[in-house]
Every structure is written in C-alpha cells, then in structure tokens.
Amino acid sequence: MLLAIDAGNTNIVFALVDGDAIKARWRIATDPRRTADEYAVWLHQLLQLEGHDRSVVDAVIVATVVPRALHNLEVLASKYFGVTALVAGRPPVDWGITLDVDEPQNVGADRAVNVIAAHRRHPGDLIVIDFGTATTFDVVDYTGAYKGGIIAPGINLSLDALVGAAAKLPRIAIEAPDSASVIGRTTTSQMLVGIYFGYVSMIEGLVGRMKAEVGRPVKIIATGGLAPLFERHVKLFDSIEPDLTIQGLGIMYDRLKARL
Known part of the structure; x- marks a missing residue:
C-alpha cells in the first residue's frame, strides 16, 4: 500500500492508500524538528491500532510546503519502510498538468496536488x-x-x-x-x-x-x-x-x- 504524506504548515496528514481507497488517515502537528524516529514510533502504534503492520507500506509519496520537514520524512521512508520517498513535483513525480502561471516553480505542492485531484473528479x-x-x-x-x-x-x-x-x-x-x-x-x-x-x-x-x-x-x-x-x-x-x-x-x- 501507499503511504501518502501531506505536510502542511499546521499539520501533517499521513494516509494509507490502497488504489482509490483511503484505508486510514492520521494527523500530527507540524514540527520540522521532529525526527524520523519520532514519526516511526507514532506511526507504528497507529498502524497497529488499525490492524496493519508496517510491512504493508511498499511506497511513500510526500507533498510538502515546509521544506525543513522533508528530510526527516525521507529518512522515515528509507529507514523504517525501506523505500525512497517520492516527492510531488520532483522527478520522477512530475505534475502531469500545465501550471499556466508566471512563476510555476513557486506554486505550492498542496495546491498543485489539489488541482490534479479536483480535475480528475470534476x-x-x-x-x-x-x-x-x-x-x-x-x-x-x-x-x-x-x-x-x-x-x-x-x-x-x-x-x-x-x-x-x-x-x-x-x-x-x-x-x-x-x-x-x-x-x-x-x-x-x-x-x-x-x-x-x-x-x-x-x-x-x-x-x-x-x-x-x-x-x-x-x-x-x-x-x-x-x-x-x-x-x-x-x-x-x-x-x-x-x-x-x-x-x-x-x-x-x-x-x-x-x-x-
């Protein structure tokens, strides 16, 4: 299953995604100082409460508007799930849509990802x-x-x-x-x-x-x-x-x- 991570300015949302279905979601306050080990302890307990082992996660993808939080999320993926985190907007994960604005490189990852989902659904x-x-x-x-x-x-x-x-x-x-x-x-x-x-x-x-x-x-x-x-x-x-x-x-x- 996919572990999708939306790292916002106030909260970080972790979700376990299987195809089109969101199997579980959890939210934690954003703190760029939080280490990969702290995330892992917290997530491991929540996965168990939902009846999942961490081995069910075979891919991790991250969208973040908090650059300082990204490193520890990448370490979480590699150290505890054995995968390289995919980062929205960074190769090989391109947007797949046209960002028709004057500064496309400055569009927030969450906004671009929202656009992708909204267009697919409506x-x-x-x-x-x-x-x-x-x-x-x-x-x-x-x-x-x-x-x-x-x-x-x-x-x-x-x-x-x-x-x-x-x-x-x-x-x-x-x-x-x-x-x-x-x-x-x-x-x-x-x-x-x-x-x-x-x-x-x-x-x-x-x-x-x-x-x-x-x-x-x-x-x-x-x-x-x-x-x-x-x-x-x-x-x-x-x-x-x-x-x-x-x-x-x-x-x-x-x-x-x-x-x-």
Missing part, C-alpha cells in the same frame, strides 16, 4: 478553495491547467492577529454561529460575527469576482480541515472533499507506476 472549470493555515483559491480550467488564484490569511490567523493586537479582547473558538444575525450582543459574539461572517463575505466576494473573470460556468470545490465550518452559511460549494490532497497524491503515484 469536469469543466473549477475553483478549488483550501481552508488551512492560509485560505487558497485556485482556478482550474476545463483542460486541467492551473491558471492561478488567490492566497488569503486563514481564519485562525486572522483571529490570532486580532487577539494579539487588542489587549482586552479574549481568545475565542471559531465556530459556525447558530444564528444568521450579524448584530452581536456581547463582546465575544461580536468577535465571532466579525471573524466568521467577515470571512464568509470574503469567500463570497472573491469567488464572485473569480467566476466573472473566468466567464464560463464554474464548480466550487472546498477542501481542508476547516471547510466544513463554512458549509452552513456558504451556499457556494458544489462539493466538500476533505481528502483532496491525499487523493491527488494517489493519482500522481498511479500515473508514475503506469509509466514504469
């Missing part, structure tokens, strides 16, 4: 929104080419900035409000309205502008750990797919196997 023009540390909006045309997008601060980053700069404001948990009212009655409810519905308005406004610029019918695909947070109050999403990055890594691995 025909036509797409906007892929990934709700993570940052919120990214990526435009994919009907041929599967990545045309560009938007990078915005994630909702938790926005909250951290607000609380960090205003001494009397408390730290609150971000959640979908029960009410659609945007007039808060307490300090905390006013903060929640400002952060949450301000973010909803940003999503709706940016997507509206992007759709107008594309000029053709567009499907909106949401992914990332925070995507379900907006499902109640954002009516734009055609599909919410939390495993899009892992699915994209699986597709890239299958393409590579087919070439070899």
Whole structure:
C-alpha cells in the first residue's frame, strides 16, 4: 500500500492508500524538528491500532510546503519502510498538468496536488478553495491547467492577529454561529460575527469576482480541515472533499507506476 504524506504548515496528514481507497488517515502537528524516529514510533502504534503492520507500506509519496520537514520524512521512508520517498513535483513525480502561471516553480505542492485531484473528479472549470493555515483559491480550467488564484490569511490567523493586537479582547473558538444575525450582543459574539461572517463575505466576494473573470460556468470545490465550518452559511460549494490532497497524491503515484 501507499503511504501518502501531506505536510502542511499546521499539520501533517499521513494516509494509507490502497488504489482509490483511503484505508486510514492520521494527523500530527507540524514540527520540522521532529525526527524520523519520532514519526516511526507514532506511526507504528497507529498502524497497529488499525490492524496493519508496517510491512504493508511498499511506497511513500510526500507533498510538502515546509521544506525543513522533508528530510526527516525521507529518512522515515528509507529507514523504517525501506523505500525512497517520492516527492510531488520532483522527478520522477512530475505534475502531469500545465501550471499556466508566471512563476510555476513557486506554486505550492498542496495546491498543485489539489488541482490534479479536483480535475480528475470534476469536469469543466473549477475553483478549488483550501481552508488551512492560509485560505487558497485556485482556478482550474476545463483542460486541467492551473491558471492561478488567490492566497488569503486563514481564519485562525486572522483571529490570532486580532487577539494579539487588542489587549482586552479574549481568545475565542471559531465556530459556525447558530444564528444568521450579524448584530452581536456581547463582546465575544461580536468577535465571532466579525471573524466568521467577515470571512464568509470574503469567500463570497472573491469567488464572485473569480467566476466573472473566468466567464464560463464554474464548480466550487472546498477542501481542508476547516471547510466544513463554512458549509452552513456558504451556499457556494458544489462539493466538500476533505481528502483532496491525499487523493491527488494517489493519482500522481498511479500515473508514475503506469509509466514504469
């Protein structure tokens, strides 16, 4: 089976993939100082809990936006699984799509992998929104080419900035409000309205502008750990797919196997 690793700025997701099926997935906080040995102890225990031995892993593929984390993940693959880690976007694992932007070498691995999976699963023009540390909006045309997008601060980053700069404001948990009212009655409810519905308005406004610029019918695909947070109050999403990055890594691995 394939061990697919999505190393983001906040969390690293490990998933056991068998063909099109994701057999198990685990998440750990991103820490570039974490060693291959620490990953191995943690993963070995989780594999056992799911009824798997580490010998079931015969390939490892990594997408990372945290360069400092890559070395220890590569050591994990070679030392504990006996394979050379494949890295998305690095030969022999090419993207297999056109990155039609001015600086293709700077496109985040997670964004390119999301585009690959979204295009495989949905025909036509797409906007892929990934709700993570940052919120990214990526435009994919009907041929599967990545045309560009938007990078915005994630909702938790926005909250951290607000609380960090205003001494009397408390730290609150971000959640979908029960009410659609945007007039808060307490300090905390006013903060929640400002952060949450301000973010909803940003999503709706940016997507509206992007759709107008594309000029053709567009499907909106949401992914990332925070995507379900907006499902109640954002009516734009055609599909919410939390495993899009892992699915994209699986597709890239299958393409590579087919070439070899």
